[in-house]
Amino acid sequence: MAEVTRLHVARRxxxxxxxxxxxxxxxxxxxxxxxxxxxxxxxxxxxxxGTPLAVPELTDWLCRLPDIEGVTLSGGEPFAQAGALAELLDAVRARRPEFSAMAYSGYRHEALRDGSPERRALLERLDLLVDGPYVAARHAALRWRGSANQRLIALGDRYAHVPAEPDTSAGVEVSVEPDGSLSWAGVPPTPGFREGLEEQLAARGFVLRAEARREA
Structure with a gap:
């Protein structure tokens, strides 16, 4: 029996x-x-x-979510688990062919193109890539990106128009989890967002769970 591929996941x-x-x-x-x-x-x-999750389990999870057009892969470094993520996207698209995929990577696009077969396989399955490391000294309020060195690259026709659209911050979203804890997602438009948010919440008696602290 073939071994099931697993991804180590921090959060979904x-x-x-x-x-x-x-x-x-x-x-x-x-x-x-x-x-x-x-x-x-x-x-x-x-x-x-993290939590080791089987690719079939993640496939079922993505395929049953209504009214979403795709998945964004962040972390951590998605290209450190490129083979498993490429397998995941293939499995999802076998059931939802129009499902789109976007990923963040601290590596430059050029390095990924010249990388391992697994990294090239994941890159070939993406519609959008945000590349390059976060550089705190170059923090900027950009669309889906944290610093000015990072690029938003369309990898195909589906989102070819996106890089030409207004390049302003999309902001962040704060959610209340079922257990009453808070979590957030997004790319903060200002440096020091996490520390400031935690201080404001602590002043009001709230604690942001460590495992719920995430940025792209």
């Missing part, structure tokens, strides 16, 4: 409007070798941790 979100075009699901993978200074998702950096 069923609906998000600030991490890519339209309404999207988001998967934050666990583990990143780059460890950019100023990363506000430090919990996703260690390769230890």
């Amino acid at each position: 979100l069923e609906r998000c409007t600030v991490l890519g075009p339209g309404v999207r699901a988001v998967i934050w993978v666990q583990g990143c070798p780059l460890s950019c200074r100023g990363c506000v998702a430090a919990e996703t950096l260690p390769f230890e941790g």
